[in-house]
Amino acid sequence: xxxxxxxxxxxxxxxxxxxxVISKVPNTxxxxxxxxxxxxxGIVVLGGLLLMSQSSGVLEKILLVIAVAFGTINVIGGxxxxxxxxxxxxxxxxxxxxxxxxxxxxxx
Amino acid sequence: xxxxxxxxxxxxIDAAYIVAFGMLIYGMTGLTGPRTAxxxxxxxxxxxxxxxxxxxxxxGEFHGSSTVWLIILGVAIGTAIGVPAARNVKMTxxxxxxxxxxxxxxxxxxxxAWVEYRHAFGxxxxxxxxxxxxxxxxxxxxxxxxxxxxxGKLQEIIPGRPIKLPGRSQTVLNIGLFVIAVASAVxxxxxxxxxxxxxxxxxxxxxxxxxxxxxxxxxxxxxVVISLLNAFTGLSxxxxxxxxxxxxxxxxxxxxxxxxxxxxxxxxxxxxxSVPAIVAGGFGGAVAAPAxxxxxxxxxxxxxxxDVAIQLAYARQVVVAPGYGMAVAQAxxxxxxxxKALEAKGVTVKYAIHPVAGRMPGHMNVLLAEADxxxxxxxxxxxxxxxxxRTDVVxxxxxxxxxxxxxxxxxxxxxxxxxxxxxxxxxxxxxxxxSMASGFAGxxxxxxYDPKTSMLxxxxxxxxxxxxxxxxxx
Numbered sequence: 001x002x003x004x005x006x007x008x009x010x011x012x013x014x015x016x017x018x019x020x021v022i023s024k025v026p027n028t029x030x031x032x033x034x035x036x037x038x039x040x041x042g043i044v045v046l047g048g049l050l051l052m053s054q055s056s057g058v059l060e061k062i063l064l065v066i067a068v069a070f071g072t073i074n075v076i077g078g079x080x081x082x083x084x085x086x087x088x089x090x091x092x093x094x095x096x097x098x099x100x101x102x103x104x105x106x107x108x
Numbered sequence: 109x110x111x112x113x114x115x116x117x118x119x120x121i122d123a124a125y126i127v128a129f130g131m132l133i134y135g136m137t138g139l140t141g142p143r144t145a146x147x148x149x150x151x152x153x154x155x156x157x158x159x160x161x162x163x164x165x166x167x168g169e170f171h172g173s174s175t176v177w178l179i180i181l182g183v184a185i186g187t188a189i190g191v192p193a194a195r196n197v198k199m200t201x202x203x204x205x206x207x208x209x210x211x212x213x214x215x216x217x218x219x220x221a222w223v224e225y226r227h228a229f230g231x232x233x234x235x236x237x238x239x240x241x242x243x244x245x246x247x248x249x250x251x252x253x254x255x256x257x258x259x260g261k262l263q264e265i266i267p268g269r270p271i272k273l274p275g276r277s278q279t280v281l282n283i284g285l286f287v288i289a290v291a292s293a294v295x296x297x298x299x300x301x302x303x304x305x306x307x308x309x310x311x312x313x314x315x316x317x318x319x320x321x322x323x324x325x326x327x328x329x330x331x332v333v334i335s336l337l338n339a340f341t342g343l344s345x346x347x348x349x350x351x352x353x354x355x356x357x358x359x360x361x362x363x364x365x366x367x368x369x370x371x372x373x374x375x376x377x378x379x380x381x382s383v384p385a386i387v388a389g390g391f392g393g394a395v396a397a398p399a400x401x402x403x404x405x406x407x408x409x410x411x412x413x414x415d416v417a418i419q420l421a422y423a424r425q426v427v428v429a430p431g432y433g434m435a436v437a438q439a440x441x442x443x444x445x446x447x448k449a450l451e452a453k454g455v456t457v458k459y460a461i462h463p464v465a466g467r468m469p470g471h472m473n474v475l476l477a478e479a480d481x482x483x484x485x486x487x488x489x490x491x492x493x494x495x496x497x498r499t500d501v502v503x504x505x506x507x508x509x510x511x512x513x514x515x516x517x518x519x520x521x522x523x524x525x526x527x528x529x530x531x532x533x534x535x536x537x538x539x540x541x542x543s544m545a546s547g548f549a550g551x552x553x554x555x556x557y558d559p560k561t562s563m564l565x566x567x568x569x570x571x572x573x574x575x576x577x578x579x580x581x582x
Contacts, residue, residue, distance in 0.1 A: 004237070007350045007358060014346070014359040017133060018366030024140045027463060027488055030371060030470035033139050035206045036149055037367040038338055040132060041213045043156065043360040044345045047220040047352055048182065049163045051227075053175050060226060061174070063219045065182040070216035072186020073193070078209050079153040080194035085202070086149055088477040089142040 032085045039078020045071025116167040122355070124162035129359040131155025136363060142483060159356045199478050200435040203467040207259040207334050214251025214341040217348055218311060221245035224351060225296070225307045241351040242293040245307065246314045247344035251337045253318030258333050261322075262467060268327030278324055285317040321387060329386045331468045332375045336383065339368025371469060378463035378489075380515075380525040408544065411562035413571060416538055417578030420446075423500035425456045427492065429529050430472050431465050433506015433541065437568035440479040443505060446576040447481065453579065459485055460492040460502075460529050462510035489529060496533035504531060504539045504555075506568050512553045537561040540568050 025033050048068040055061055114120060132155040138148015164179075190209075197205045221244040260266035272278045292306045292313065325333055342364025349357025376383045420426055428447070434440060447457045459481065465472045473486055487495075496502065504511055507529075514521040515528045531537055532555055539561060555561055564571050 003353055004350070007353055007355070010355055010358050011346055011350060011362055014129075014362035015366050017359075018136075018363035019370065021133060021136050021140075021363070022367040022370050024137075025367075026140070027461075028470055028473040028483070028486065029139055029142060029145060030374075031202060031468050031474045032145060032149070032470070033367060034335060034338060034371060034468065034470075035202070035209070036136070036139060036152065037342065037364040038206050038209050038213070040136075040152060040156070040360050041210075041338070041342045041345045041364040042216075043159065043357050044213060044216045044220060044348055045186075046159060046163045046354060046357055047224075047348050048216065049160070049179060050166075050352055050354070051220060051223050052179055053168055054227065055223060060223050061178055063223050065178050065185070067216045067219035067223070068179060068182025069185035069189070070212040070219070072183050073190035074186075074209050074213040074216065075156055075190075076187055077190035077194040077205075079149065079156070080191060081197065081202070081205060081209070082149045083146065083153075084194070085199070085474050085477075086142075086146040088199075088474065089145060089483070 029089070032082050032089075035078055035085065036082040039075055039082060042071050042074030042076075042078055045075055047071075115165050121162045121166055124158055124165075125354070125356040128155045128159035128162065129356045131158065132356075132360055132363065136367075159360075198438075199475055200438065201263075202474065203331065203334060203471065204259050204262040206468070207255045207262060207337075210334065210338050210341055211252050211255030211259065214248045214255060214337070214344065217244050217248030217341065217344040218252055218314075220348055221248060221351075222307060222311060224348075237351045237353075238297055239293075240347040242296060242310065244344040244347040244351065245310050246289050246293065247340050247347070249311050249314035250318040250321070251340045251344065253315045254322040254333070254337050254340075257319055257322040258330055258337065261327055262330055266323075268330075270324045270326045272324035278320070282317065282320050285313055285320060289313045289317065325386065329379075329381075331464060331466075331471075332372055332379070332383070332386050334468070335368055335371040335375060336387070337368075339365050339372060342366075342368055375464055375469055378469075378527060379523075380527060408556055409559075409562045411538065411564055413564065413574040414578050415562075416564055416575050417582060419501055419536060419538065420450055420455065420503070420575065421453050421579050421582050423455055425458070425495075425499045426450060427458050427460050427496065427499045427502045427531075427534070429460045429462075429465075429502055429504045429507050429511055429531055430476070431462075431505065431507025431510060432467060432471075433508075433568055435466055435471065435475055435506070437506065439505060439569040439572050440475045440481075442569050442572040442576065444476070444479040444481050446572050446579065447485075449576050449579045453582070457485065458487050458492065458495070460489070460531075461486050462489050462507070462529050465507055465510050489527060493530050493533075496530050499534040500536065502531040502534040502537045504537060505572070506540065508541075508553055511555055513555055513558075514553070517554075531555065532558060532560075535560065539563050540571050541565060542567065 045068055048064050048071055052064050055064055132152050135148045135152025135155060138144040221241050224241050261268050289310055292310045296306045322333060342361045346358050346361025346365060349361055372383060450457050461472050463469055476486060511529050511531045513532045515523045515526040518524060537560060539556060541563060
């Protein structure tokens with residue numbers, strides 16, 4: 001099959017999966033949901049990484065470095081903020097710790 | 109990096125991508141309950157990390173000596189900005205933060221589309237991928253600029269009231285800009301001209317469009333706008349994924365697109381307005397209270413902390429209706445103390461949460477959770493509204509528009525038809541407010557002139573603490 005056809009098929013199916021999953025999220029968790037999905041669209045950072053090796057010329061490189069930086073802010077900031085919020089919804093018995101979010105450190 | 113041939117093979121990387129988007133979806137299913145949500149978010153984060161690592165493993169990724177350093181530079185800058193921002197942001201400033209993160213995501217899409225386009229310009233790039241890339245360029249750019257304006261409005265760098273051209277010219281301008289952007293895209297896609305400038309044209313026009321669309325939207329509608337822009341960024345990321353034929357980008361982008369769309373619709377419904385009407389703008393502040401209808405009640409009764417304490421302590425049921433004012437005053441911990449003091453006196457305390465109270469859906473829940481308020485005391489609008497007639501005292505803390513009875517009684521009011529917390533059904537209402545200024549929507553609230561309403565003026569946190577002390581002294 002044509003790869004574009006496959007890609008569009010994935011696009012459509014993912015849309016339905018997303019719709020089904022997200023419909024079940026209760027009102028209470030809508031702020032974390034918004035910031036969590038916000039982190040997920042930071043996936044565009046992959047586009048920057050993919051193009052970096054093919055880029056030529058100073059302008060392209062500058063643009064891509066900015067794009068990667070933007071994407072990284074989006075991903076790391078988004079997940080950290082969501083984690084901070086969700087920690088507060090957890091059971092209150094143990095003392096609160098904000099320090100559990102360390103695993104999303106960047107890799108190079 | 110382990111440089112074995114296997115790890116660099118396309119099959120391995122595709123497999124890693126599948127694991128990655130599986131984890132992203134599974135992580136999101138965790139968000140359906142407060143108990144599983146933390147883990148879900150972490151699973152999604154790990155999925156994201158896998159996708160990034162797999163991409164870096166690709167053969168030829170580090171072709172060219174500078175590539176490694178440029179990637180490290182980009183990631184380092186992003187980390188240096190993103191981590192402190194995420195760690196230090198106050199819970200009350202969360203909507204701005206989300207708007208900002210959303211904006212940089214959209215900006216990344218637009219920049220990537222730009223670079224991709226420059227490659228395509230040499231020829232040999234399939235037209236159909238180009239269409240997706242151009243979609244990404246337009247929508248990403250709109251999202252970037254629109255989100256920045258939304259951030260500015262929420263941070264109160266830019267006035268929250270609608271800023272727009274007179275009459276219909278704003279709509280004409282917006283439609284004109286949109287047509288220009290699409291026309292430029294068609295010129296590029298048809299590919300017969302020297303198009304180098306058109307991509308810049310698209311980005312600039314889309315940038316102006318992003319500003320022109322969000323500036324006229326009033327502050328009260330900002331949550332809907334952020335959610336809409338979130339969906340836009342997701343869709344543009346998915347489009348970039350199609351152009352680059354990268355499955356994990358497609359799946360992740362579409363999930364965000366779907367979630368943003370659902371949230372936007374839910375919020376628009378909670379405000380009884382249509383999404384197109386919100387985007388058309390002009391609501392919130394521009395409309396003067398119709399014929400001064402709200403002022404007819406005349407005088408406002410102000411009260412003291414001691415009186416409030418007595419009223420509360422001898423009630424059977426007290427409902428707290430929080431709004432953005434509670435967030436601004438950082439009063440959520442003080443409110444929790446008051447709740448505990450009242451519970452010690454045998455008073456039932458519940459919280460009435462309007463879906464769009466605050467500046468984001470679920471904003472109040474996050475703040476009250478921060479103050480350790482038990483999850484089951486937070487009641488959603490449909491659940492609490494039938495209880496108001498049986499409630500002795502409603503304590504409205506920094507909420508305004510979501511309690512405005514004009515939404516039910518005054519067909520001329522700009523918020524007429526919006527579902528509200530029917531606090532005026534309770535036996536008594538106490539409103540904590542800094543001053544008589546109107547709410548974010550800029551509409552007068554007849555609730556304040558209701559004879560059974562009394563007002564306690566002052567900073568919400570100080571007032572609540574004072575009342576708590578009085579309750580404990582009783």
